[in-house]
Amino acid sequence: MNSHIIEVAPGAPQKLARAWLWMGLMALIGSGLLAILLVLSRTPGIQDVFPLKGFFRAALVVHVDLSVAIWFMAFAAVIWSALGRAAHAWLGWAGLGLAALGTALMTVSPFLPGAEPVLNNYIPVLQQPFFHASLWICGAGFALAVLRALLTTWPRPAFGAPLQTGAFLGAVAAFLALGAFIWSFLIVPRSPEIEDKLYFEVLFWGGGHTLQFQHALLMVVAWLWIGSALGKGMDDTPRALSAMFWIAALPLLVVPAIYLTIPAGELPHMELFAKLMIWGHPYMAPLILAGLLALWAVRGAPASGAKSAFVASFVLFATGGVLGYMIQGANVVIPAHYHGSTVGVTLAFMGLAYVLLPRLGYGEVDGAMARWQPYVYGGGQLIHILGLAWSGGYGVQRKVAGAEQALTTLPQKIGMGMMGAGGLIAVIGGIMFVLVLLRLMLKKRG
Ligand code: HEM
Numbered sequence: 452m453n454s455h456i457i458e459v460a461p462g463a464p465q466k467l468a469r470a471w472l473w474m475g476l477m478a479l480i481g482s483g484l485l486a487i488l489l490v491l492s493r494t495p496g497i498q499d500v501f502p503l504k505g506f507f508r509a510a511l512v513v514h515v516d517l518s519v520a521i522w523f524m525a526f527a528a529v530i531w532s533a534l535g536r537a538a539h540a541w542l543g544w545a546g547l548g549l550a551a552l553g554t555a556l557m558t559v560s561p562f563l564p565g566a567e568p569v570l571n572n573y574i575p576v577l578q579q580p581f582f583h584a585s586l587w588i589c590g591a592g593f594a595l596a597v598l599r600a601l602l603t604t605w606p607r608p609a610f611g612a613p614l615q616t617g618a619f620l621g622a623v624a625a626f627l628a629l630g631a632f633i634w635s636f637l638i639v640p641r642s643p644e645i646e647d648k649l650y651f652e653v654l655f656w657g658g659g660h661t662l663q664f665q666h667a668l669l670m671v672v673a674w675l676w677i678g679s680a681l682g683k684g685m686d687d688t689p690r691a692l693s694a695m696f697w698i699a700a701l702p703l704l705v706v707p708a709i710y711l712t713i714p715a716g717e718l719p720h721m722e723l724f725a726k727l728m729i730w731g732h733p734y735m736a737p738l739i740l741a742g743l744l745a746l747w748a749v750r751g752a753p754a755s756g757a758k759s760a761f762v763a764s765f766v767l768f769a770t771g772g773v774l775g776y777m778i779q780g781a782n783v784v785i786p787a788h789y790h791g792s793t794v795g796v797t798l799a800f801m802g803l804a805y806v807l808l809p810r811l812g813y814g815e816v817d818g819a820m821a822r823w824q825p826y827v828y829g830g831g832q833l834i835h836i837l838g839l840a841w842s843g844g845y846g847v848q849r850k851v852a853g854a855e856q857a858l859t860t861l862p863q864k865i866g867m868g869m870m871g872a873g874g875l876i877a878v879i880g881g882i883m884f885v886l887v888l889l890r891l892m893l894k895k896r897g
Pocket of ligand 1 (some may be wrong): 483490520572785793797849850875878892
């Protein structure tokens with residue numbers, strides 16, 4: 452077993468990675484706090500007395516956007532900054548400034564007048580000018596970060612630097628997703644006859660599906676980086692790993708092809724993107740296998756937060772993948788799949804954060820809290836998604852709270868009880884992550 456420590460270059464790479472990590476952490480805190488409201492509004496018994504369930508829909512909008520949009524994009528920028536060259540730093544700082552401003556506006560907008568929630572998929576919205584402005588400002592900020600990533604992570608050589616290749620192809624997916632959002636905005640008609648939910652569903656459909664490739668590619672970058680920090684270097688297979696990243700990104704070529712052949716908003720356009728998930732994600736299989744082999748290779752490594760995160764991430768992502776193929780109808784099996792996959796990605800990013808802190812000038816991550824945090828977060832989420840999947844099997848609907856859930860049968864109540872218990876355990880795991888990071892990030896750097 453050869454070890455290969457991947458350092459982060461001083462100057463812009465370290466400084467920008469630190470700044471984006473702060474931003475990502477703030478978004479994760481916001482999303483986690485809102486998750487408490489969501490869980491308590493849907494837990495049998497508690498739902499009847501929980502005073503804030505009236506905010507469920509607005510909280511769901513901001514929970515999803517702070518987690519899937521902001522946390523994921525901010526951590527992607529951590530990876531792009533850490534693996535990228537030092538050039539064009541101004542693009543990074545301008546992007547960060549705009550994204551931070553947009554996120555602050557997004558977070559306060561539910562408390563401003565006229566915040567009518569629209570629960571479409573991918574990027575749900577609050578029908579309110581402040582919130583719309585926050586989306587445009589965030590979009591502009593992340594577009595600058597993606598542009599810098601394309602300019603600074605281009606792998607040299609193209610088949611010799613697997614992490615750079617994964618990071619670069621993640622940026623390509625982000626670029627295509629942002630392009631899809633703008634293309635849909637320009638051509639999807641906005642008229643009073645079309646109800647808001649349908650309009651925003653169509654608007655974010657293409658880009659939302661494309662972003663999933665970014666998240667999955669960067670999750671494997673995080674797995675391999677953690678593996679290398681734990682002793683499983685990539686020196687013996689750099690070309691094979693790079694090739695696997697290029698193969699996994701091949702389905703992205705379909706994105707512009709769909710837009711060029713079938714206008715956004717037409718049913719076949721929506722169906723083709725749904726099919727792109729079913730037929731496109733299997734191209735990730737060689738990379739997922741490489742991740743499993745790396746996990747197996749580090750099984751003997753000493754216990755650490757990074758190792759626990761690698762294990763928990765793989766288990767959650769695999770479970771989410773299986774649940775994805777079990778979706779039938781619009782019930783809570785869908786959020787079960789979402790949380791398996793997105794929390795699998797989140798745990799990989801948490802583990803990489805543990806590896807990166809000392810390479811960004813902060814202290815070494817150690818201690819029982821860091822070692823156990825991923826198992827508490829991942830274990831809680833596993834109970835949460837199994838509760839959602841079980842309840843979905845008994846017809847419990849998604850995105851409704853309190854009495855509106857109509858939980859009448861014992862199996863439904865048991866399932867949603869599991870959802871509640873698991874969700875709260877996961878929130879505790881989330882708080883542990885924030886405490887481990889803040890304790891080191893608030894300390895004066897060496
Ligand atoms: C402490 C961890 C978390 C808990 C307890 C939690 C809890 C919840 C709950 C209860 C819902 C509402 C489900 C419904 O009513 O249909 C929800 C929705 C959602 N959450 Fe989370 N969540 C957590 C973390 C995350 C993370 C890290 C992500 C992504 C990075 C995420 C993405 C989503 C998405 C996309 C939805 C919408 C689901 C749908 O459209 O059906 N969540 N979450």
